[in-house]
Amino acid sequence: MADRIHPTRSSNTKGKNRKVTRRELLTYLAATGSSATVLQASAALGLVPDTTVDIPQIPRVDPVNRPSVVVLGAGIAGLTAAYELDKAGYDCVILEAAPKAGGRCLTVRSGDVIDEVGNPQRCEFDDEDHLYFNAGPARLPSTHRNMLHYCKELGVELEIFINENKEAYVQDDAMLGGKPLKNKLFTTNARGFMAEIMAKNFEPKQLDVAFDDWEAESLIGAIRSFGDLSEDDLYKGSFRAGYLKGGYLEHGVQEDVVAFKELLKSSFMRSVLNANEGETGPVLFQPVGGMDKIVDGFVRQLNNKIYYSVAVTSVETTGDGVAVAYEHNGMKYMLQADYCFNCIPTHLMTGISNNFSPSYREAMAYVRRGEAYKSAFQTKTRFWEKDDIYGGISWTNQPIRQIWYPPHGMFKQKGIILSAYNFGGGMHFTKLSQEQRLETAIEQGEKIHPDYRQQVEKGITIAWHRMNHMLGCSARWQRNRSGMTAEEERLFNRIREPEGNRHYMIGDQVTLHSAWQESAVLSAHWAINDMVKRNSGGSSMPGRRIS
Amino acid sequence: MNRFAKFTITCYLAMGSGLALADQYALVSNDVQPLSNKVCATCHGANGQGNAVVGGPSLAGLEPWYVRNQLLSFRANYRGGQGSYIPAFEMQDSVAELSDSEIDELVAYISTWPALDTPATFTGDMSHGSELYASCAACHGIDAEGNAALNAPALATRDDWYMLRQLKLFKSGFRGGHPDDAIGAQMQAAVSVLETEQDMVDVVAYIKSMN
Numbered sequence: 001m002a003d004r005i006h007p008t009r010s011s012n013t014k015g016k017n018r019k020v021t022r023r024e025l026l027t028y029l030a031a032t033g034s035s036a037t038v039l040q041a042s043a044a045l046g047l048v049p050d051t052t053v054d055i056p057q058i059p060r061v062d063p064v065n066r067p068s069v070v071v072l073g074a075g076i077a078g079l080t081a082a083y084e085l086d087k088a089g090y091d092c093v094i095l096e097a098a099p100k101a102g103g104r105c106l107t108v109r110s111g112d113v114i115d116e117v118g119n120p121q122r123c124e125f126d127d128e129d130h131l132y133f134n135a136g137p138a139r140l141p142s143t144h145r146n147m148l149h150y151c152k153e154l155g156v157e158l159e160i161f162i163n164e165n166k167e168a169y170v171q172d173d174a175m176l177g178g179k180p181l182k183n184k185l186f187t188t189n190a191r192g193f194m195a196e197i198m199a200k201n202f203e204p205k206q207l208d209v210a211f212d213d214w215e216a217e218s219l220i221g222a223i224r225s226f227g228d229l230s231e232d233d234l235y236k237g238s239f240r241a242g243y244l245k246g247g248y249l250e251h252g253v254q255e256d257v258v259a260f261k262e263l264l265k266s267s268f269m270r271s272v273l274n275a276n277e278g279e280t281g282p283v284l285f286q287p288v289g290g291m292d293k294i295v296d297g298f299v300r301q302l303n304n305k306i307y308y309s310v311a312v313t314s315v316e317t318t319g320d321g322v323a324v325a326y327e328h329n330g331m332k333y334m335l336q337a338d339y340c341f342n343c344i345p346t347h348l349m350t351g352i353s354n355n356f357s358p359s360y361r362e363a364m365a366y367v368r369r370g371e372a373y374k375s376a377f378q379t380k381t382r383f384w385e386k387d388d389i390y391g392g393i394s395w396t397n398q399p400i401r402q403i404w405y406p407p408h409g410m411f412k413q414k415g416i417i418l419s420a421y422n423f424g425g426g427m428h429f430t431k432l433s434q435e436q437r438l439e440t441a442i443e444q445g446e447k448i449h450p451d452y453r454q455q456v457e458k459g460i461t462i463a464w465h466r467m468n469h470m471l472g473c474s475a476r477w478q479r480n481r482s483g484m485t486a487e488e489e490r491l492f493n494r495i496r497e498p499e500g501n502r503h504y505m506i507g508d509q510v511t512l513h514s515a516w517q518e519s520a521v522l523s524a525h526w527a528i529n530d531m532v533k534r535n536s537g538g539s540s541m542p543g544r545r546i547s
Numbered sequence: 548m549n550r551f552a553k554f555t556i557t558c559y560l561a562m563g564s565g566l567a568l569a570d571q572y573a574l575v576s577n578d579v580q581p582l583s584n585k586v587c588a589t590c591h592g593a594n595g596q597g598n599a600v601v602g603g604p605s606l607a608g609l610e611p612w613y614v615r616n617q618l619l620s621f622r623a624n625y626r627g628g629q630g631s632y633i634p635a636f637e638m639q640d641s642v643a644e645l646s647d648s649e650i651d652e653l654v655a656y657i658s659t660w661p662a663l664d665t666p667a668t669f670t671g672d673m674s675h676g677s678e679l680y681a682s683c684a685a686c687h688g689i690d691a692e693g694n695a696a697l698n699a700p701a702l703a704t705r706d707d708w709y710m711l712r713q714l715k716l717f718k719s720g721f722r723g724g725h726p727d728d729a730i731g732a733q734m735q736a737a738v739s740v741l742e743t744e745q746d747m748v749d750v751v752a753y754i755k756s757m758n
């Protein structure tokens with residue numbers, strides 16, 4: 001394929017040997033190869049993270065003299081570390097500040113409390129299996145092999161999660177006077193007009209890359225079918241957007257064409273067509289009954305080794321181990337272990353006493369805490385089903401950003417609808433009182449579903465920036481968009497190294513791809529592998545290695 | 548249930564790696580969770596040492612009367628109203644439902660944290676800061692040791708980033724601007740001598756240097 005790349009194609013570069021950028025390379029691959037080639041190439045170039053199942057191979061330890069491990073925080077990373085080390089014979093305990101395990105992997109059901117600082121709420125949903133709200137993670141991409149590995153190993157049943165639904169809506173105050181438009185109409189019309197422009201301007205001879213006739217024919221064919229163009233290469237509407245009426249027993253009538261200029265008013269032109277690519281592309285899964293079924297799976301295996309409502313107050317390395325002080329029910333305790341794996345958020349570790357070296361502390365203090373906001377309602381009926389919507393997302397430019405319809409519990413009386421989701425933002429809501437948050441969500445939801453107010457009941461909100469023991473969502477290492485600076489690389493590499501050879505920070509926070517549970521798992525694997533590597537040689541021998 | 552009773556029992560147990568307690572995967576309960584010491588610790592640090600990363604100032608070593616005044620001010624809406632600053636908002640919400648006796652218990656608990664030294668995080672023009680401090684000294688004392696009779700807390704061991712922020716809030720009227728906040732109004736009037744942000748930086752840097 002490399003021979004197709006013309007080294008001097010770009011008009012704005014002077015040098016003859018200008019290197020082809022990654023993006024250009026992908027463009028060429030896309031023009032010449034299958035989409036599978038593009039995806040594989042993307043992974044190889046580091047655009048889509050490429051994971052392999054790498055369960056650490058931990059040499060079994062001497063059962064008489066088992067090394068002890070204290071895991072701080074029962075997030076997915078802490079649970080993974082404890083689970084693997086426990087299997088290999090290590091003597092593990094997990095200390096968790098909250099009264100339940102899972103950390104951000106939080107599912108809320110009838111009677112549960114959302115422990116938000118200054119805004120604790122009790123969930124009033126009806127008590128039924130399908131009425132739950134995944135307040136943190138909700139999606140498992142099929143490429144997250146390690147997460148899927150644990151689901152399999154821990155007996156967590158999965159079902160398909162639906163992210164994209166063309167029957168759901170796109171709503172933008174700037175477009176069509178704020179009237180919601182079915183996603184199928186948005187995408188079909190947008191693609192039609194884009195294809196028309198491409199077809200009109202398709203002049204194979206003017207391209208920098210030489211295409212032979214067959215290739216040119218193939219490309220124009222792809223453009224026509226991309227937009228469902230008429231024979232004269234014009235977009236005149238398409239049945240892909242559905243039928244206005246008829247189609248089965250009578251001749252179908254097409255939906256009206258939506259003017260391209262109208263679509264261009266919306267910023268969704270830049271996002272809706274690719275909202276379901278990369279990690280949120282199909283196929284996605286969700287555990288049956290709630291994301292925290294994964295937590296339950298780990299907890300079943302680690303029974304009696306997890307201590308709840310235990311707030312770690314001090315962590316010190318001692319040369320041959322780590323000393324941890326914690327508080328439980330107003331009493332203080334000390335614990336000494338050979339190793340410590342710690343998934344407490346770095347921005348909270350900076351408020352926990354420690355004897356860490358300045359470079360380690362500097363790295364912890366550098367990480368910014370991310371923002372995220374979600375809210376949900378129980379609904380009196382599954383009103384979206386009458387609108388042909390089963391699962392998927394409606395997009396809006398209002399602060400609620402998204403409405404998610406449950407991909408499970410079809411045809412039951414009620415459902416839980418996600419009424420706002422802003423990942424990486426949501427401070428608008430974070431500042432509001434509970435009543436204001438719910439009222440705002442209703443007002444904004446009404447723009448998409450006119451009878452929303454009559455349908456919703458029992459709202460619940462979660463501002464991750466204000467969650468007790470969390471105060472944030474996904475760690476931010478980069479201060480600017482152009483990538484990590486050398487300084488940031490240095491801090492990142494520092495925090496991955498163990499402190500005092502014994503204390504490891506883990507969690508999605510110490511990966512380059514935070515906000516995914518896969519990253520949390522991989523961080524634990526990385527730390528365990530590093531520990532094993534540093535201690536290889538003596539660990540499978542009875543007794544303690546003394547030199 | 549008295550939420551803060553548990554603060555009074557403190558015991559130290561040295562343990563091996565096998566723990567004696569075995570609470571199981573419990574449901575979160577409203578009675579034990581909100582506004583426990585853990586809520587304070589989440590932002591203000593495990594031992595009240597503060598955590599600038601999340602905007603929680605140190606509390607260890609604060610005068611009990613000052614802690615009480617501030618809890619009351621947050622509860623009365625004198626403080627924490629500055630729209631866009633989340634930590635202040637969190638603080639106000641956390642305190643809103645506290646009863647007087649709960650405030651008493653909190654004040655007593657916070658006073659058990661031994662005073663700490665907070666590091667200086669910026670520098671300024673010391674001689675300019677020292678000149679500006681002269682008028683502050685009237686209430687806060689020559690050595691910034693504070694004066695309870697005038698509701699002026701000791702300053703030298705406080706976080707510099709926090710003091711700078713508070714000066715700006717007094718200046719902008721977000722602190723001390725409430726018509727019923729007499730103590731705040733006093734300080735708001737006093738900050739008029741600090742005209743620029745640089746003035747504030749210099750005076751705070753000077754205050755830290757007295758430590």
Ligand SMILES: Cc1cc2nc3c(=O)[nH]c(=O)nc-3n(C[C@H](O)[C@H](O)[C@H](O)COP(=O)(O)OP(=O)(O)OC[C@H]3O[C@@H](n4cnc5c(N)ncnc54)[C@H](O)[C@@H]3O)c2cc1C
Binds near residue numbers: 077423516517
């Ligand atoms: C809104 C939202 C949406 C998301 N969507 C997805 C998704 O669709 N798919 C996906 O895979 N991932 C998603 N994620 C990311 C995923 O939740 C995280 O990557 C993962 O859960 C992080 O696990 P962790 O173990 O690294 O950390 P955490 O879960 O943050 O665990 C940290 C633990 O430390 C505990 N702790 C804090 N202080 C103390 C203390 N002093 N003493 C003891 N313990 C303490 C906390 O209580 C917590 O249990 C989402 C996250 C959010 C918030």
